[in-house]
Amino acid sequence: MxxxxxxxxxxxxxxxxxxxxxxxIVNRIDQDGEYPEAFLRTLGxxxxxxxxxxxxxxxxxxGIADTIATMAQVGEVCLSTAFAVWCxxxxxxxxxxxxxxxxxxxxxxxxxxxxxxxxxxxxxTFKSSCEIExxxxxxxxxxxxxxxxxxxxxxxxxxxxxxxxxxxxxxxxGRLVFFVVHSNQDGFKLRQSAHFTALEGTRTFSCQFRxxxxxxxxxxxxxxxxKAYLLRIQPGMILAQxxxxxxxxxxxxxxxxxxxxxxxxxxxxxxxxAEELAAALAGAEAxxxxxxxxxxxxxAAEALxxxxxxxxxxxxxxxxxxxxxxxxAMLHQGARGYLRDATAQRRLREAYFVAIVTPSLKHxxxxxxxxEASLAN
Numbered sequence: 001m002x003x004x005x006x007x008x009x010x011x012x013x014x015x016x017x018x019x020x021x022x023x024x025i026v027n028r029i030d031q032d033g034e035y036p037e038a039f040l041r042t043l044g045x046x047x048x049x050x051x052x053x054x055x056x057x058x059x060x061x062x063g064i065a066d067t068i069a070t071m072a073q074v075g076e077v078c079l080s081t082a083f084a085v086w087c088x089x090x091x092x093x094x095x096x097x098x099x100x101x102x103x104x105x106x107x108x109x110x111x112x113x114x115x116x117x118x119x120x121x122x123x124x125t126f127k128s129s130c131e132i133e134x135x136x137x138x139x140x141x142x143x144x145x146x147x148x149x150x151x152x153x154x155x156x157x158x159x160x161x162x163x164x165x166x167x168x169x170x171x172x173x174g175r176l177v178f179f180v181v182h183s184n185q186d187g188f189k190l191r192q193s194a195h196f197t198a199l200e201g202t203r204t205f206s207c208q209f210r211x212x213x214x215x216x217x218x219x220x221x222x223x224x225x226x227k228a229y230l231l232r233i234q235p236g237m238i239l240a241q242x243x244x245x246x247x248x249x250x251x252x253x254x255x256x257x258x259x260x261x262x263x264x265x266x267x268x269x270x271x272x273x274a275e276e277l278a279a280a281l282a283g284a285e286a287x288x289x290x291x292x293x294x295x296x297x298x299x300a301a302e303a304l305x306x307x308x309x310x311x312x313x314x315x316x317x318x319x320x321x322x323x324x325x326x327x328x329a330m331l332h333q334g335a336r337g338y339l340r341d342a343t344a345q346r347r348l349r350e351a352y353f354v355a356i357v358t359p360s361l362k363h364x365x366x367x368x369x370x371x372e373a374s375l376a377n
Contacts, residue, residue, distance in 0.1 A: 013046050014070060018077055026078045029201035030346055036081050036201065037117070037159075040088065043074075044114015048085065052093040052236075058109030063296035064093070064236050068243040068288060075247020079350035080201045082244045083357075087157035087164075087202075090237050091118035094165040095180065097232045098220035103180060106217075107163065119157035121166035121207065122237070123358035125176065129230070132363065137168035137209060139177050145215040146170070146177055152207040153193065159203055160184055165220065167230075175223035176230070179214045187212040198349035228301065235308045236295050238315050238359060242288045245318040245354050248347060249281045252325035255344055259332040272328035280321050287314050309371050316364040319355045326351035 021039045028034040043049065051066030053059025060066065067089045075082035092111040095103050110116035128135040137150035148168065155164055160183055167178035183190060193206035221229035256274040260267050291314065294307055326348040330337050337344025355361045 011046075014043065014048055014073060017042055017046065018074060022074070022081060023077050026346075027341055029078055029080050030198065031200075031340075033195070033200035035203045036078075036084070039081065040084055040117060041114040043070075043085070044088070044112065049088050049092060049114060050112040052089050053096055053108050053112040057096065057104050057112070059092075059096075059112040063292065064240055065289060065292035065296060067093075068240055068246070068292060071240065071243025072247040072250070075244045076251045077247075079244055079248055079347075079353065080199050082247055083199060083353070084157045084202055086240055086244060087119045088114075088117060090120040090240060091157075091163065091165050093236055093240075094120070094122075094178070094220060094233055097236075098178075098229065099225070100217070100220050102217050103220065107180065111163075117157060117159065117162045119155050119162060119164035119203075120237070121152050121155040121164045121181070123154070124152055125167040125178075126234070126358055127363070129176070130363070130367065132366075135169055137166065139168050139170045139214075141170060141173075142213075145213055146179065146219070148179075148181075148209045148212040148214055150209050152209075154204050155207050156199075156202045156204040158183055158190060158205050158207075160190070162203075167221075167226070170223050173223050176221070176226040177219060177223055178221040178226060178229060180218040180220065181207075181212070181214070182218075185212060198346070199353050231301060231304050231308075235291075235304055235311045238308075239288065239291055239295065239311045241315060241354075241357065242284070242318050245322040246281065246285060246288065248322050248350060248354065249277065249284075249325040251343070252329040252347055253278050253281065255329040255337075255347070256332045259334070259336075263332070263334070267332050270328060270331055272324060277321075277325050277328060281325075284314065284318055284321060288318075309368070312359075312364050312368050312371070315359070316361060316368065319361045319364070322351040322354040 025034060029036055047060050048070045050059035051062040052064055054061045071082050071085045074085055095107055111118055124136050127133045136152055137148055139146040139148050162183050164181055167176045170177050187210045189208040190205040191208060253274050291311055299307055330344045330348045333344040
């Protein structure tokens, strides 16, 4: 299978799993905050997480395009679960692109298979690096590792036996260190600090660090490696989020088409129609495929900055399209879409998450403006 067609793949086993095990519990995930752990673990056993992990570490090595395709399939049914897939695969990719062979050997096979579940705690790291907010964690270099203190407000896809990746500045140095955290290690606590209007079933917790010891064996990038490491992980981390938006937009187009079977005589007066949204979706999928191919081919460091700008532009367009499509689906569905169990109103709430998850639309616009201004000078 070529990269050019990968976003349109439909593996029968994964599709069957989604229909049998995820679709029946979507409302429980959305309304009751049920975490789809069994589904995620089975998805991993079917190879759903393995695209970003090389075969030597238990993955399929099919690349980030394969991961986005799987995420989009899941996102057609449930954005909460698609977000959990993004967290899992982002965590695995952070480890895969590091130079820490021990962490790869010990963690990646279980992350790829779903035996081990993981999250990503880099929102504060990214935003603070862009001077949008202050760093909430700090690291102190100690013999054989680092000591971490502070609090992160929201990290998703977590549990007592999960892992996640985060990063923070080192005291007396100022540069970043990136590392893997085990949720069951000494000095670390998960706390339920908030409830959300959507994405409630994502196991999102605040994280408390009190003299948490991170051994060098779990460090993905020391301060002298951090700048190059950040450049390696950032384009793929942001591009992979397109899987959520693509899946959501696909379903919104279906909702509009379904409503039009009986109400096209009045829905024809709505601003956004299925054909226009489908065309915009096709364009977004094509650009996602192009950029994924560049990242999967192992773009050189000097090319990553240019790729990142294109990724930022695409991710902004994807977030805006998600809002546009979900709003259109809601309006086309009318009162039927406003019922508590209706898909349309859930999709609208989920679309706002696509717009505000790091990097948010305003964050994206800021970064694009800064990079474009730099290129103009």
